[in-house]
Every structure is written in C-alpha cells, then in structure tokens.
Amino acid sequence: MEQNSDIEAVLGVVGVICALQIACALKSSRWRRRRWWTRPWIQRRDEGAGCVHRLVNEELKMEDPESYKNYLRMDEQSFQKLKRVVESRIKKKSTNMRQSISVEKRLSVTLRFLATGETYQSLSFAYRITASTLSGIIPSTCRAIYDALKDDYLKVPNTTEEWSKVSRDFYDQWNFPNCLGAMDGKHIQFQVPRCYGSYFYNYKGFNSIVLLAVVDANYRFLFLDVGCNGRVSDGGVYNNSDLSSLVKNNSLNFPPPMNLPNTNIVSPFTLVADDAFPLHPHIMKPYSQRFATKERKVFNYCLSRARRVVKNAFGILANRFRVLLTKINLSVDKVQTITLAACALHNYLIQEHSSSYLSGIETEDTQNSTFKQGYSLKGLRAHIGNRCQNSAIEIRNKLCAYFNSIGAVPWQWECVNKFNF
Known part of the structure; x- marks a missing residue:
C-alpha cells in the first residue's frame, strides 16, 4: 500500500509539471502572436517624402545631379542602363497579398549598401524595408549585377x-x-x-x-x-x-x-x-x-x-x-x-x-x-x-x-x- 501511494505521489508531481509546461507554452505562443502582418510605417514606403528612395529620385535627380551621383556612385544615365541590364534577374511579381518591391528600389538600396557598408537595420529605416527582407534583396541583387556584367565588362582577354x-x-x-x-x-x-x-x-x-x-x-x-x-x-x-x-x-x-x-x-x-x-x-x-x-x-x-x-x-x-x-x-x-x-x-x-x-x-610627377x-x-x-x-x-x-x-x-x-x- 505504501508503495502504491508513493507512485501516485510521483505521478501527481509529474502531472503538475506537465500542466505548468503546457500553460507556459500557451502563454508564450500568445505573446509571440504577430501584432501586424506588416508594420504600418513600412506599409507607407511609397507614400509621402519620408523615404530616402523618393528623395533621391524626385529631388536629387532633378535638383542636384552631383549629389545623386555621390549617393549611388553613378549618374542617372548609368543607373538606368544598369537597371535595364539586371531587371529581368531581380524583378518580382506582385500578389493579391502584397505589392512587390520595385526593381529600381532593389537596385538603389543595393548600390547604397555597396557605397557605404551601412547595416541592414540602418538601411531598413531609410528605405522602409525590413532588415530581414534586405538580407535577401542585397545579396541576390549583387549576384544579379555580377552575372549581368561579367561577360561584357569582366571578360579575360583570350586573343x-x-x-x-x-x-x-x-x-x-x-x-x-x-x-x-x-x-x-x-x-x-x-x-x-x-x-x-x-x-x-x-x-x-x-x-x-x-x-x-x-x-x-x-x-x-x-x-x-x-x-x-x-x-x-x-x-x-x-x-x-x-x-x-x-x-x-x-x-x-x-x-x-x-x-x-x-x-x-x-x-x-x-x-x-x-x-x-x-x-x-x-x-x-x-x-x-x-x-x-x-x-x-x-x-x-x-x-x-x-x-x-x-x-x-x-x-x-x-x-x-x-x-x-x-x-x-x-x-x-x-x-x-x-x-x-x-x-x-x-x-x-x-x-x-x-x-x-x-x-x-593622383599620379607620378615625373618633372x-x-x-x-x-x-x-x-x-x-x-x-x-x-x-x-x-x-x-x-x-x-x-x-x-x-x-x-x-x-x-x-x-x-x-x-x-x-x-x-
């Protein structure tokens, strides 16, 4: 009889522990529930003048071409030519759930990353694109740039x-x-x-x-x-x-x-x-x-x-x-x-x-x-x-x-x- 009572006591303790674990799991799952599908400030990426992309393309391009070239490391003509070359490799389709990020914005944020080495989080606030999304956009766009340019601009002489x-x-x-x-x-x-x-x-x-x-x-x-x-x-x-x-x-x-x-x-x-x-x-x-x-x-x-x-x-x-x-x-x-x-x-x-x-x-001054x-x-x-x-x-x-x-x-x-x- 004493042995049976000990077993029942152990089972009771195990049951309490299991119940507590289940309760904690349910509580944590409620806390992990997403508050938004997309954060409101990111949804407004194409609205207003708060996005750097709009500043570059609507103000710098028209009013200050030198600053535009400094920002992207190339003038508008070179940017548009590069865009045409890589467009088919980085363009994404929009769906009923969300609008895809444009080719121009993908290329612009990638060039800015190459020009400065800024963190994804810093670029996220500037372009209203989440850091996790940028972690996919920037490497894939860099690969597209290399694949699109290597045959014409990185060709090893062979004759x-x-x-x-x-x-x-x-x-x-x-x-x-x-x-x-x-x-x-x-x-x-x-x-x-x-x-x-x-x-x-x-x-x-x-x-x-x-x-x-x-x-x-x-x-x-x-x-x-x-x-x-x-x-x-x-x-x-x-x-x-x-x-x-x-x-x-x-x-x-x-x-x-x-x-x-x-x-x-x-x-x-x-x-x-x-x-x-x-x-x-x-x-x-x-x-x-x-x-x-x-x-x-x-x-x-x-x-x-x-x-x-x-x-x-x-x-x-x-x-x-x-x-x-x-x-x-x-x-x-x-x-x-x-x-x-x-x-x-x-x-x-x-x-x-x-x-x-x-x-x-700068070069050598031979004189x-x-x-x-x-x-x-x-x-x-x-x-x-x-x-x-x-x-x-x-x-x-x-x-x-x-x-x-x-x-x-x-x-x-x-x-x-x-x-x-």
Whole structure:
C-alpha cells in the first residue's frame, strides 16, 4: 500500500509539471502572436517624402545631379542602363497579398549598401524595408549585377590582339614593355562565425578572404579570384588559382615573345607583381633588396611604376564602394558575391564614364621627380620559398639591362636615389 501511494505521489508531481509546461507554452505562443502582418510605417514606403528612395529620385535627380551621383556612385544615365541590364534577374511579381518591391528600389538600396557598408537595420529605416527582407534583396541583387556584367565588362582577354592592346597601353603610359597586367592581392575583412576558428585569420591581425586580381594600365580588372582564406599568402593564392594553370599552359593565348622596343633583345610577355609571387618567365617581380646594385634598383623602380597600377585600382575600388573598407558581417559566400559585384561595377563605370569615375586620381610627377602617390620598397620583408627557373632569371636580367640603357626614362636615377628602390 505504501508503495502504491508513493507512485501516485510521483505521478501527481509529474502531472503538475506537465500542466505548468503546457500553460507556459500557451502563454508564450500568445505573446509571440504577430501584432501586424506588416508594420504600418513600412506599409507607407511609397507614400509621402519620408523615404530616402523618393528623395533621391524626385529631388536629387532633378535638383542636384552631383549629389545623386555621390549617393549611388553613378549618374542617372548609368543607373538606368544598369537597371535595364539586371531587371529581368531581380524583378518580382506582385500578389493579391502584397505589392512587390520595385526593381529600381532593389537596385538603389543595393548600390547604397555597396557605397557605404551601412547595416541592414540602418538601411531598413531609410528605405522602409525590413532588415530581414534586405538580407535577401542585397545579396541576390549583387549576384544579379555580377552575372549581368561579367561577360561584357569582366571578360579575360583570350586573343593575341586583345593582349597586345593591353601591352601597348602599359608601354605608352608606364614605359614597361611586353607587360600584360599588374597582379596583386587584397584582403577583404569580414566577421567570421566561431565554428571557423582561425581559418581566415591573416598576418595583418583580422579575418579575411583574398581578392586576387590582374589589372590593365587603365585600372580595369582583367582577372579575379575571390574566396581564398586570408591565411594564405598572395603567392599561395596565385598557385591555387585557375590563373596559375592557365599561364603555365599558355591557355590565355599570350602573344609570342617579341623584341623589346628599339632593340634586338627578345623577351616574352609577362605580368608584373611584388615579391610575394614566384618569379616565372611570364611573371616578373623585383630583385631582392639585399646586395641590390644600382642597376637592379633601376629595374625595381621601373617595375614598381607598372605594378602600382593594381594598388591604385584597389584604392579606387574601395573608396568608391566603401563596404570593402568595413568589416562585413555576412557569410563567406555573400562576401564573395559582394566583392565580385563591386569589381564588376568598377569596370562598368570606367567603361561608361571613365573621366568622372577616375577623376582626382593622383599620379607620378615625373618633372619634379616626386610621387603624389608613391612608396618606397625599403623596409619590406623579403619573401622566400619560391624557386624560380633559370630562364625567368635570364629574362629579368635582360629587362634590367634594357631599363639601364635604351629603355631608361630621364627621371629614374633621381627617383631611385630619393626613394631608395
């Protein structure tokens, strides 16, 4: 009898606990019940002048075109052309339940995000679109921008004629012959989930993925590789990229070796890069600073003039689309998409409105032998571990001899002495 009474007591306690749990669940479900289908202030997104979108399209566009261009990073003509290109990819159908967000507004809020790096919550109050909706709109629109522009504005040259034009531009503008592009890497900072640990932690002290790019003499991106974790060096990123195998196999149809200008010295066409990359018959990098002769310093200076084009391109890109200057609080795949979209827009705006997009870019003052945007190689840590071919060393020596003779520019000696190349 006592045993039965104990069992009944336990069952009674369990029953009370279950009843309390059910009551709590019902209470919490009542509290979670939505007060609105859509918040009233969001329903008024197309009413009045409280929405930034209306301010931009009804006031700035008509009264202050410069502010309009600063807000979206492009003028109205470029915006409308971009809208026509991506419209079919981002347009949504309206339903009986709700009106879809227009193509123009989707594109506008995405461009503003790329231009500033504002949080979704901040853009939510400005555009009267919920942050959860923006988290779907912005990445999908960035993907649409990249997919729509890549074939026309991010196409890698694949014929001898196209590469020859790139080479002529480098020689005309930067006095470096047989050059097919400047190559370098840029770290894109983002907030990494804890599950990744230190996988993306780089030598600069933050988490990042690497943007590897080849740039022509006019700051346009010719090749992009985005997504390698920041722990890998630029040379390692290159070795693991498609570009490495394409260059080794000559799948990009580089022009055959040609004489350096006004000489009988035959030299292949090359990419210029910094010391982090391997020396290769198709990749030229500076001589080591240790025991560098005066002639080698001249070569390093001439190489740096061509190589800094890619540094300038990264600077232009990040200052026009300042989301790349912030810590992006999104997943890795979305950071990749955002970076690719920004690069595609960079090339698009250079081709459509080069004079306005590249206005204010500072260059070398060769008459006074100074740099408005220059740098010295002194103090840079030498990169070791890349074995180079004898043929690559011979090619670099030929170029060194060329820059110290017939290929010399009048101001190079003063610059070499002043900036210690």
